[in-house]
Amino acid sequence: xxxxxxxxxxxxxxxxxHFPHSSFYGSRLLAVVLVFGFGVSGCDPASEPPAAxxxxxxxRDGFGQRFGTDVTSQPGRSTAAVRxxxxxxxxxxxxxxAGLGVAQEExxxxxxxxxxxxxxxxxxxxxxxxxGDTTAGGVRRVDWVLNSKPAVVILELGANDGLRGIDPxxxxxxxxxxxxxLQAAGVxxxxxxMKLPPNYGKDYTARFAAVYPELAKKYHVPxxxxxxxxxxxxxxxxxxxxxxxxxxxxxxxxENLLKMLQPLLTKPVA
Numbered sequence: 625x626x627x628x629x630x631x632x633x634x635x636x637x638x639x640x641x642h643f644p645h646s647s648f649y650g651s652r653l654l655a656v657v658l659v660f661g662f663g664v665s666g667c668d669p670a671s672e673p674p675a676a677x678x679x680x681x682x683x684r685d686g687f688g689q690r691f692g693t694d695v696t697s698q699p700g701r702s703t704a705a706v707r708x709x710x711x712x713x714x715x716x717x718x719x720x721x722a723g724l725g726v727a728q729e730e731x732x733x734x735x736x737x738x739x740x741x742x743x744x745x746x747x748x749x750x751x752x753x754x755x756g757d758t759t760a761g762g763v764r765r766v767d768w769v770l771n772s773k774p775a776v777v778i779l780e781l782g783a784n785d786g787l788r789g790i791d792p793x794x795x796x797x798x799x800x801x802x803x804x805x806l807q808a809a810g811v812x813x814x815x816x817x818m819k820l821p822p823n824y825g826k827d828y829t830a831r832f833a834a835v836y837p838e839l840a841k842k843y844h845v846p847x848x849x850x851x852x853x854x855x856x857x858x859x860x861x862x863x864x865x866x867x868x869x870x871x872x873x874x875x876x877x878x879e880n881l882l883k884m885l886q887p888l889l890t891k892p893v894a
Contacts, residue, residue, distance in 0.1 A: 710748035713740075713885075714769050716762065716802075717780030717816070720851065721753030723874070725863045730871040735878045736885075745889050747775070758784045759798030766805045776888060777806050778881070780816035780851050782835070786824065792831040796839065803843045812888055814881075815840050816851040846884050853880055 715721045715733040723731020733751035740747055752769060754761065762781045769777060779802060785795040799815075806813050817836035820829045840847035852869070854876045855861045861873035869877060 710746050711775035712748050712750055712772055713776045713778065714750045714752050714772060714774040715778050715780070716765075716769055717753045717778070718757040718784055719753065719755035719868060720783065721778075721780050722751065722755050723753065724755050725865075725868045726871055726874065730874060732869075732874045732877050732881070735874055736881065739878055739882060740889075743886075743891070745886075745891055747889065750774070753780075756784060757781065758788070758790070759795050759802070763798050763801050766802055770805070770809050770811070774811055776812045776814065776885070778814045778816060778885075779803070779806075780818075782818045782832075786818065786820045786832050789824075789828070792828070792835050795832070796835045799835065799839055800843070803839060803845060807843065807845075813843070813845045814848060814884055814888070815845050816848045816881075819850050819852075819856075846888070848881060848884055851877065 713736075715736070721732065723733075728734060728751075731751060731753070733749045733753070737749040740749065750772060752765070754765070757765075759781045762779075779799070781802070782795050782799065785792075785798075803813050803815070815836060817833070819833050822829060824832075836847060836849070839845070850856070852873075855869050855873040858873070861870055861876065862868065863870055
C-alpha cells in the first residue's frame with residue numbers, strides 16, 4: 625500500500641502497535657519525526673467541510689456530499705421515505721469511522737445499520753467519518769451534524785490528535801465543546817475512547833487516555849473505553865498499515881458498540 629494513501633503517521637502508529645518495544649522503531653521513529661515533524665496529516669489526507677456558499681458543495685441532510693453517507697438505502701424503497709420515518713444515529717469520527725481501506729458497506733456504520741435492522745430497531749445510521757480529522761476539525765463540523773437532527777451521536781475522535789502530539793489539554797477542550805453543543809441540542813452522545821502505544825511516552829499516553837473517562841464522568845455520557853478494543857495490534861484484524869480495521873475488525877467493533885447502544889434505543893413493539 626502506497627505511503628500516499630496510508631500517510632506517514634498512520635504507518636508509524638501501526639509499527640508502534642506491532643513493535644511496541646522495538647529498538648528499531650525507537651531509532652527510526654525519532655529520525656522520521658525530526659524530518660517530517662507532526663505536520664503530516666492524519667490517517668488520510670485531511671478534509672474539511674467546504675464553504676456553505678459553494679453551489680457544488682451544498683449540504684445534503686446537513687452534510688457536505690463527502691461527509692454524510694446514507695447507509696439505509698434499501699432496494700424497492702425510496703431513500704426519501706427512509707429518511708423521514710427513522711430517527712438518526714450519526715457516526716461522527718475520523719478514518720476509523722469513515723472505513724478507510726474497506727468497502728463502504730463493511731465500514732462500521734453500515735455494519736451497525738444491518739445489525740440494528742436485523743434486531744428490529746428502526747434507526748437510520750449516517751456515516752459522518754472524515755479521514756484525517758482531528759478534534760479541532762470535529763468542532764468545525766458540529767453544525768453539519770446537528771443539521772441532520774440526530775437522536776444519537778457516536779463520537780470517535782482524537783486518534784489523529786495523538787498521532788500529531790497535540791497537547792491532551794487541547795484535545796479535551798475540543799471534545800468537551802463538541803459534547804456540550806450536542807447535548808445542548810438534546811442529542812444523546814456515546815463517547816468512544818482512544819489509546820496510544822507506549823512509544824509515545826508514558827506521561828503523554830497516560831494524559832491522552834485520561835481525557836475520555838474524565839469527559840464521560842463530567843458530562844454523564846456512556847463511554848466505550850477503547851474503540852479498537854479486541855482489534856488493535858491484531859494482525860488478522862487490521863489492514864497492512866496496522867491501524868485501520870479489516871472487515872473482521874469492524875465486526876468486533878460493532879459487537880462491542882451494540883452493547884452500549886442498544887439500551888439507549890427504542891425498539892418498536894412487534
